Amino acid sequence: MGRAPLAPLREKPFRIYFAGRLVSTLGGTVAPIALAFAVLDLSGSATDLGLVLAAGVVPQLLFLLVGGVVADRLPRGRVLVLGNAVSGLVQAGTATALLTGHAPLWLLVALHAVLGTAGAFLHPAAQGIVPQLVGVAQLHQANALLRVSSNALRVLGPAVGGVAVALVGPAWAIAWDAATYLAAAVVLGRLRVPLPPKRLANFLADLREGWSEFWSRTWLWAIVLQFSVVNAVWVGGFSLLGPVVADRELGGAASWGVIGAGLAVGLVAGGVLVVWWRPRRPLLVGTLGVLLDVVPLLALAWSDSVVLLAAAAAVAGVGVEVFSVCWSTALQERVxxxxxxxxxxxxxxxxxxxxxxxxxxAGPVAERVGTAPTLVACSAVVVVATLAVLLSRDVRTMRGVTEVAPEAAVT
Known part of the structure; x- marks a missing residue:
């Protein structure tokens, strides 16, 4: 069991970062639903929605390595401020386009691509800054607090977002996301975190050193390989086909909002669990939790009950959150x-x-073979990929830093 689960909040820099994350999350819980139904309102096409969502991921992939180098070279607090500011301006542009009725598909794709580019700088900085805000003994609690507080907002966020989309339209929900991004930039502007302790001479040397650190840890690249598959089938099955099923069979945005709220309830429950409980074998426990992702995928394939689907999403949320906290802490302790x-x-x-x-x-496959068979296939892929990573002894046996001798803490 964890000691002093709220101890990280005693540190002022962590409190500022904590507040900035919460403010940003106020809009982030609403935006995905708003974007999904904005595109569906315009074209009704799952393929078009997939194109917009993919546009947010591709530039993120292209610029992630650059974002990692930048976050190791520059003050991470400043990177977070700029990333939130750019994201806010992009979402303001998206809302304006939708409100004025001038939102062709190409423009939504372009704006979402810029948003994804900003994320390529935000995410590495966010992962790297936590060990600069609290001591190593508080990392597990800090990660759990960050996630459980954000996910607590996600309990109501999807439901509120679904209702807001139904009542006032998706544009205003995206405008709210823009405002919270900009507010978060203001809050994080108060954060003063020094440069990382070491900088290399050039960009390529930075990349080579980062790759060496990544590849030298079997547990790290094995789980990343697992998630290269799991994430693809999850976003195709749940994030893309889920709203399509809701739009066609469950009553629309409000129903999908309830299901999203169910996922958030599970995330909160998982977060509360790991605030107080630190597994002795965190990667083993977290990896087993990933298997719970199949529950909502199968429920979407076989059920039209919104209540059951929300409960299924909650089950997956518990597993996702346990894995996420254990994974972030393992990286921060050992890298x-x-x-x-x-x-x-x-x-x-x-x-x-x-x-x-x-x-x-996911959209074209579901249109060809059916939505339910596609979701079942996604579930099977999650199970196979997750069981495969358990073949790694490091994943099965690694213990947290506080459970091992100091000389074995960094591997």
Whole structure:
């Protein structure tokens, strides 16, 4: 069991970062639903929606390594401020286009591509900054607090977003996301975090050192390889086909909002669990939790009950959250701080690499063979990929840093 789960909040820099993340999440919980139904309102095409969503992932993949180097070279707080500011302006442009009735598909694709580019800088900086805000003994609690607080907002966010889309339209929900991004940039502007302790001489040397750190850890690249597959089928099955099923069979955005709220309830429950409980074998426990992703995928294939689908999503949320906290803590404990953002960028690059294919292929495949068979196939892929990674002894046996001798803490 964890000690002093709220201890990270005693540190002022962590409190500022915590507040900035919460403010940004206020809009981020609503935006995905708003975007999905904005595109469906314009064309009704799952393929068009997949194109827009893929446009947010492709530039993120292209620029993640650059974002990792930048976050290891520059003050990570400044990177977060700029990333949030750019994201806010992009979402303001998207909302304006929708409100004025001038939102062709190509423009939504272009704007979402810029948003994805900003994310390529935000995510490595966010992963790397936490060890600069709290001590190593508080990393697990800090990661759990960040996620459980954000996910608590996601309990109501999807439901509120679904209702907002139904009542006032998706444009205003995206405008709200823009405002919260800009507000988060203001809050994070108060954060003063020094440069990482070491910088290399040139960009290519930075990339080579980051790759060496990434490839030297079997547990790291094995799980990343697993998620390159799992993420692709999850976004295709749940994130893309889920709203399509809701639009055609469950009553629209409000129903999908309830299901999204169910997922958030599970995320909160998983977060509360790992605030108080630190598994002795975190990667084993987290990997087993990934198997719960199949529950909502199969439920979408076989059920039209919104309540059952929300409950199924909650089950998956618990597993997702346990894995996420254990994974972030393992990276932050075992990767040197001056290389952490670069290693995280390799992690995200390869974990996300097939997501555009998931977005682009799920719609056409479902139109050809049917939505239910496609969702069942996605579930099977999740199970096979997750069981395969358990063949790694490191994944099965690794213990947290506080469970091992100091000389074995960094591998």
């Amino acid at each position: 040197p701080g001056d290389r952490l953002s670069r290693v995280s960028s390799y992690d995200m690059l390869f974990s996300f690499v097939f997501m555009p294919l998931g977005y682009l292929l």
